[in-house]
Amino acid sequence: MGGVRMIQIRGLSKSFVGQDGSVVHALRDVDLDIDENEFLTILGPSGCGKTTLLKAVAGLIPWNDGDILIDGSAVRGPGPERSMVFQNFALLPWATVLDNVGFGLRMRGIGRAERDERARALIEMVGLSGFETKRPGELSGGMQQRVGIARALAVEPRVLLMDEPFGAVDEQTRRLLQEELLSIWERRRMTVVFITHSMEEAVLLGDRVVLMSARPGQIAEIVPVPLPRPRSSDVGAIERSSDYVEVTAYLWDRLRDMHTEHRPSKVAG
Numbered sequence: 001m002g003g004v005r006m007i008q009i010r011g012l013s014k015s016f017v018g019q020d021g022s023v024v025h026a027l028r029d030v031d032l033d034i035d036e037n038e039f040l041t042i043l044g045p046s047g048c049g050k051t052t053l054l055k056a057v058a059g060l061i062p063w064n065d066g067d068i069l070i071d072g073s074a075v076r077g078p079g080p081e082r083s084m085v086f087q088n089f090a091l092l093p094w095a096t097v098l099d100n101v102g103f104g105l106r107m108r109g110i111g112r113a114e115r116d117e118r119a120r121a122l123i124e125m126v127g128l129s130g131f132e133t134k135r136p137g138e139l140s141g142g143m144q145q146r147v148g149i150a151r152a153l154a155v156e157p158r159v160l161l162m163d164e165p166f167g168a169v170d171e172q173t174r175r176l177l178q179e180e181l182l183s184i185w186e187r188r189r190m191t192v193v194f195i196t197h198s199m200e201e202a203v204l205l206g207d208r209v210v211l212m213s214a215r216p217g218q219i220a221e222i223v224p225v226p227l228p229r230p231r232s233s234d235v236g237a238i239e240r241s242s243d244y245v246e247v248t249a250y251l252w253d254r255l256r257d258m259h260t261e262h263r264p265s266k267v268a269g
């Protein structure tokens with residue numbers, strides 16, 4: 001921390017009413033500050049409210065209590081400074097790579113020539129040159145997510161919200177995408193909020209790791225990552241460093257503690 005505070009989440013609570021009328025408390029009283037240009041990773045057990053938190057920041061869902069402020073202004077819906085990358089890519093299946101990447105620009109009324117030019121530059125940035133006229137169904141999962149990232153970046157967001165973006169690709173592709181994302185972020189700083197199930201990914205990418213606990217989703221701890229940047233040029237060396245090993249081991253311990261804390265200590269009855 002120590003940078004300029006950009007996103008403030010205050011007392012955020014969100015519950016859902018299931019189809020059977022039961023209430024699920026997805027988030028309870030979440031407070032979180034995120035600095036401008038920070039890379040924040042969020043880690044926590046399945047169902048602890050990570051996606052709910054991200055969607056609330058994106059302005060895609062309403063919440064019950066609390067506030068989300070960006071540069072001091074309350075979030076009331078989606079905004080041009082925020083872009084989201086989804087786990088399942090969420091591309092337009094009938095549109096070409098070029099049109100998928102240019103989609104957000106089109107929504108903003110930017111004409112074909114400028115749109116295509118900007119889309120082509122981003123397609124090159126994510127390593128997909130030559131695939132402009134392909135459709136998502138013709139691409140691998142990793143390539144589709146490159147399109148998802150290029151699409152999100154096309155509108156030049158100040159905040160990139162990523163919901164487990166590399167969860168649906170194989171390990172090798174995941175590694176390449178991690179390196180590419182780091183390298184893009186090193187060149188073009190923005191605030192990134194990145195959800196993952198992988199402790200290693202959370203540490204490799206993040207400036208801080210937010211650990212969330214389950215039901216209702218709350219922030220259990222925020223762990224700073226003391227690794228130097230830039231990291232993209234030698235990810236292997238980063239992973240062999242004692243700081244990396246230490247912080248990852250610490251997260252394992254904390255997650256194990258959280259798991260034990262939630263286990264009933266004796267059998268009822």
Ligand SMILES: Nc1ncnc2c1ncn2[C@@H]1O[C@H](COP(=O)(O)OP(=O)(O)OP(=O)(O)O)[C@@H](O)[C@H]1O
Pocket residue numbers: 016017018024025026044045046047048049050051052053
């Ligand atoms: N639209 C909805 N209607 C009812 N319940 C919901 C809805 N969306 C989420 N929930 C519930 O809210 C809780 C938090 O869900 P959320 O998707 O935010 O968790 P998550 O941490 O992102 O999970 P995962 O890691 O598995 O993606 C879960 O118990 C989920 O079942």
